[in-house]
Amino acid sequence: MKNKKVRNITREVLSKNWYKLEKITFEYQQKNGNWQTQSRESYDRGNGAVIMLYNTSKNSVILVKQFRMPTYLNGNEDGFLIEACAGLLDKDNPDECIRKEVIEETGYRVEKVEKIFESYMSPGSVTEILHFFIGEYTENMKVANGGGLVEEQENIEVLELPFAKAIAMISSGEICDAKTIMLLQYLKLNQLLA
Ligand SMILES: Nc1nc2c(ncn2[C@@H]2O[C@H](COP(=O)(O)OP(=O)(O)O[C@H]3O[C@H](CO)[C@@H](O)[C@H](O)[C@@H]3O)[C@@H](O)[C@H]2O)c(=O)[nH]1
Ligand SMILES: [Mg+2]
Numbered sequence: 001m002k003n004k005k006v007r008n009i010t011r012e013v014l015s016k017n018w019y020k021l022e023k024i025t026f027e028y029q030q031k032n033g034n035w036q037t038q039s040r041e042s043y044d045r046g047n048g049a050v051i052m053l054y055n056t057s058k059n060s061v062i063l064v065k066q067f068r069m070p071t072y073l074n075g076n077e078d079g080f081l082i083e084a085c086a087g088l089l090d091k092d093n094p095d096e097c098i099r100k101e102v103i104e105e106t107g108y109r110v111e112k113v114e115k116i117f118e119s120y121m122s123p124g125s126v127t128e129i130l131h132f133f134i135g136e137y138t139e140n141m142k143v144a145n146g147g148g149l150v151e152e153q154e155n156i157e158v159l160e161l162p163f164a165k166a167i168a169m170i171s172s173g174e175i176c177d178a179k180t181i182m183l184l185q186y187l188k189l190n191q192l193l194a
Contacts (some may be wrong), residue, residue, distance in 0.1 A: 005029040019045035044127045049098040050086035051133040052183035053108060054163070059193050061166050062137060063180065064105050065157040066148070076176075082159065082169070084180045086130075094131035102135070106158050107146030110135040116186060121178060130179060134186065163193040 015021040027035040053062035072079030087101035113135040148154025169175040
């Protein structure tokens, strides 16, 4: 942290239950040189990784569907969200994490994954950096049912969708998760699928 316009940072933990919510108070130097005190709440749930699995001969992608309580609280009728497979990093590096997550959630054991970029997903309130990957899958990589971990109460449905249908589902609103939209658009932009 080396921004000379920010000083006297103090941190107060407001909640440390599953993850950590802090109130950060700091002084920020304005254009006229005056120092102004500001407070911002910041939610730290670690970093994450996400992957779009795609098959060039079938022109299809693998997505997962699960209940997401925060979306249920904010306009998502039944609370189910269609997403690319993703997980929190724990202590793993992003590459290892995403391979593990892919087996747990989708049942595919992918050989090669390609990092394409990383992104803050909610920079005003959440610290998380999300690492984005793509990876090719084939039928013979399916080694388990997927569905997520029972001990984490994950009830995940695995979906295989034609790419054109997935793209259309962005416009129809059936796919309304940022990381998933970014990855589908990446495949389209780079003409990896038609
Ligand atoms: N008990 C409890 N469990 C929780 C809580 N929050 C999360 N969990 C459990 O922790 C699991 C974490 O699963 P992961 O697969 O590792 O993470 P994710 O929820 O899929 O998160 C991914 O997607 C997020 C949304 O886009 C990303 O923000 C995140 O980085 C990651 O990529 C969830 O399925 C859920 O069971 C909580 O407050 N309490
Ligand atoms: Mg997950």
